[in-house]
Amino acid sequence: MIEIKNISKYYNDIQALKEISLTVEKGELFGLIGPDGAGKTTLMRILMTLLLPDSGEAKMNDLHVVKDFKKIRHIVGYMPGRFSLYQDLSVEENLHFFATVFGTTIEENYDLIRDIYYQIEPFKNRRAGKLSGGMKQKLALSCALIHKPKILILDEPTTGVDAVSRKEFWEMLKALQQKEITILVSTPYMDEASLCDRVALIQKGTILDVDSPSRITEKFPRKIIQVHSEDMFRLIQDLRSFPKAESVFAFGQFVHFTGVDDEVEISELDKFLTDRKHRHVIVEEIHPGIEDVFMSLQSL
Ligand SMILES: Nc1ncnc2c1ncn2[C@@H]1O[C@H](COP(=O)(O)OP(=O)(O)OP(=O)(O)O)[C@@H](O)[C@H]1O
Numbered sequence: 608m609i610e611i612k613n614i615s616k617y618y619n620d621i622q623a624l625k626e627i628s629l630t631v632e633k634g635e636l637f638g639l640i641g642p643d644g645a646g647k648t649t650l651m652r653i654l655m656t657l658l659l660p661d662s663g664e665a666k667m668n669d670l671h672v673v674k675d676f677k678k679i680r681h682i683v684g685y686m687p688g689r690f691s692l693y694q695d696l697s698v699e700e701n702l703h704f705f706a707t708v709f710g711t712t713i714e715e716n717y718d719l720i721r722d723i724y725y726q727i728e729p730f731k732n733r734r735a736g737k738l739s740g741g742m743k744q745k746l747a748l749s750c751a752l753i754h755k756p757k758i759l760i761l762d763e764p765t766t767g768v769d770a771v772s773r774k775e776f777w778e779m780l781k782a783l784q785q786k787e788i789t790i791l792v793s794t795p796y797m798d799e800a801s802l803c804d805r806v807a808l809i810q811k812g813t814i815l816d817v818d819s820p821s822r823i824t825e826k827f828p829r830k831i832i833q834v835h836s837e838d839m840f841r842l843i844q845d846l847r848s849f850p851k852a853e854s855v856f857a858f859g860q861f862v863h864f865t866g867v868d869d870e871v872e873i874s875e876l877d878k879f880l881t882d883r884k885h886r887h888v889i890v891e892e893i894h895p896g897i898e899d900v901f902m903s904l905q906s907l
Contacts, residue, residue: 608633609654609758609791614663616649616812623649625812626663631791636784638803639793640897646812647793648688651762654791655685667758681709684756686747688763694736698727698746701735702753709754719786720749723779741772748779759783761792765799777802797898808901815904820897827900830869832876833893834862836885845883849876856902861889863899 609631616624623646631637639647652658654665656676665672670679685691692701699713702724706713717724727745730738735746744764751759761780765773777799780790792803800806801820808815808823816823836842842862846855851867864876877890 608669608789609637609665609667611650611654611665612663614650614653614660614665616646616653616658616660623812624653624660627809627812627814628663629807629814629817631789633789634784634787636780636790636792636802636804638800638806639791639809640795640797640800640806640901641793641809642795644811645809647809648762649812650809651685651760651791651793654760655683656680681754682756683758683760684751684754686751686759686761686764688766692735692743692747692750695734697732697734698738699731701746702749705750706753711754713753716753716755719755720752722782723752724749740768741775744768744772744776745779748776752783756788758789759791761790763793763795765794765796773799797896797901800897806897808897808904810901810905816900823897823900824895827895827903829865829895829899829903830871831893831895831899832864832866832871832873833858833889833891834864834876834880835860835887835889836880837887838885841883842880842885845880845885846876849879854902856898858898863893863902865899865903 611627611629614624614627627650641647653660654667654672656672656679659673667679668682672679693704696704702713723745727742730742735743738746765776784790803820805817805819807817834842834846843855843857846852846862846864851871853865853867856863873890873892877888880888
């Protein structure tokens, strides 16, 4: 279990965390979701005892992150943003190194990492620096698990990794959760939020909301209209000039539109775009996703 109470952290004049409070239950897969610079890494480094908070306190399995820092390092596995691998050591040497640091052996803990490590074992003599992003990620996770931690802290583990590896990685996290490991994972990818039990939406050092992904979207009261046309650039410009437009954001192949007081009808938006000679126009109401909630909370 992770308990965070009123944690604040400054870097000179920049307040990276503003009185953050959060509880992650035992065995939970919990996501910290937020854009670059939101404060995710700072919070994780405080939990990992690598950085001191300016105020507030945090405990992991009842151990205090400042007073009990030595004990904490034995119960927590950490995968920092840029994987903490030794590029010149081989796959096996990296794993062996992390095992030795914790006074254990690969053999002793092989059970926990077997499902992950077997995928990279054929390359065990390859230097870590020569691995693909997905393989580095699997090795870094194996290294973070080698001392059988009770809590895993993963800082943007899927950034810069291909889509297949991202999917596999989340499956590995679900499997680790079955082994009663508490997992705190950060990501800038909103689509990964739905894979967590609960998420905290974090922006500029503040938590905007904490809930299950489905409740976060269910309780979001806005009408989201998804729009597409052949010319995305002109579409965004035209939608922004629509008199009752409140927000207009690009999401992949579509634009998500909200109208002032949710009073814009599909038909009037359709006509507005057709009058402006847009081709292959699609205008439809959709259920909001985490991205929509995030964009809306951000602009408050
Ligand atoms: N060592 C530092 N010195 C000064 N400012 C810092 C330092 N580390 C982080 N910051 C600032 O603190 C804020 C939070 O950064 P943090 O790295 O915790 O965010 P993040 O959500 O993890 O984003 P990222 O994915 O970019 O690391 C940002 O404004 C960042 O510029």
